[in-house]
Amino acid sequence: MIVLDYTDRRPIYEQIVERFQSLVMCGVLEKDAPLPSVRGLAMELSINPNTIQRAYAELERRGVIYTVKGKGNFVADQGALRRLRREELLGAATVLVKKAKEDGLEKQEVAEMIDQVWEQGGGKDD
Amino acid sequence: MIVLDYTDRRPIYEQIVERFQSLVMCGVLEKDAPLPSVRGLAMELSINPNTIQRAYAELERRGVIYTVKGKGNFVADQGALRRLRREELLGAATVLVKKAKEDGLEKQEVAEMIDQVWEQGGGKDD
DNA sequence: CTAACTGTACTAATTCGCTTATTACAGTTA
DNA sequence: TAACTGTAATAAGCGAATTAGTACAGTTAG
Secondary structure: OOOOOOOOOOOHHHHHHHHHHHHHHOOOOOOOOEOOOHHHHHHHHOOOHHHHHHHHHHHHHOOOEEEEOOOEEEEOOOHHHHHHHHHHHHHHHHHHHHHHHHOOOOHHHHHHHHHHHHHHOOOOOO | OOOOOOOOOOOHHHHHHHHHHHHHHOOOOOOOOEOOOHHHHHHHHOOOHHHHHHHHHHHHHOOOEEEEOOOEEEEOOOHHHHHHHHHHHHHHHHHHHHHHHHOOOOHHHHHHHHHHHHHHOOOOOO
16 A cells, blocks of 8 residues: 655655555545554554654644544544645646746646646546 | 755755756756856855765756866757756646646646646746 | 553664865866 | 866765654553
8 A cells, every 4th residue: 555665765754644645635545544553554664663653643734634542543534635635736836837937938838738748648537 | 146945955956956957948048158167156155066066967967068177067059958858847747737637626727727826926927 | 450452752873865174186278 | 387177085064864762651352
C-alpha cells in the first residue's frame, strides 16, 4: 500500500503523508478506516517508528486522519481534505503559471498545453 | 538580476540554476552574453564562490551555458534549452492534470483555475 | 489483573547534503 | 607584472532527516 522512493529527494515522512492523502482522496481508504499501526508500518517499510509517527502527526495536523490513543489512527471526515486538495491543486497551477511566465509564454499557449496533456495523459477517464 | 529566497526549501545553488535558466529562456540573456563572474556574483549575493561554482557547473552540464577558462561563462546556443524548458513545463502541466483528474475535476474547471491564477498571480507582465 | 497490543514523548547519536572557508593552481588581458 | 577570469581540493560547520533506545499511557482480549 505504501512504497518508498529513495531516489526522491523529499523526506520519506513526507512521501508517506502524500501517499495516504492520495489513498484517502481517491476513495481507497474511506472514513473511519484504520491506518497501519505506527510500529507495524515501520517494520514493514524497514524504517524507524519515529518517522511514521512524524508522518501521522502531520496527517492529523492537516485533518486527514484522527487519532485515538491506544486504538490507532483512522481516516477523518473528508470535508477538510477536499479543501486541502483544492489548495494543492491551486499550488500545482501556480507552479505551472510561474514557469510559463518565466518562459514568456502566453496564457493561450498554456491552455493549449493543458488541453493536450489532458487528452493524452493517462488519467482517470481513460 | 539574481535574488535569493532563504525561505525556499531548495538549495540556493539550485535557485541560481533555475534563475539563470529563466533569464536565458525569456531572452533577457542572449546567446554569448557573459554571466557574472564566480567571485563577483558570490560577493554580490554574500555567499561562497563555491556555491556559484556549483550552480555554473550544473548550468554547463545542462548545456545552458559554456565556459572559457580565464575569460568567463557565457550563454550557450538555446536549442537544447528550449527543449529542456518545454519538458519542465510539460512536467508541471502533467502534475496539475493528474491531480485534477484524481479529484474528478473537468477540463473546463482547470482552465478556469489557470485563468484565475494567471491574472492574480504576481508574474512577469504586471 | 496481565499480556500484548495501540499512540506519545523525549533525548542522544548518526548520516547526509548544503554551505563556508581557505588555499592553490591555471588561463587571459591590460 | 598585476588583476582579472575559472578550476580543484580539503576541512569544517550546520541543519534537517533519520535512527536507536527508553519510558509512559490508553485499549483490549484472555
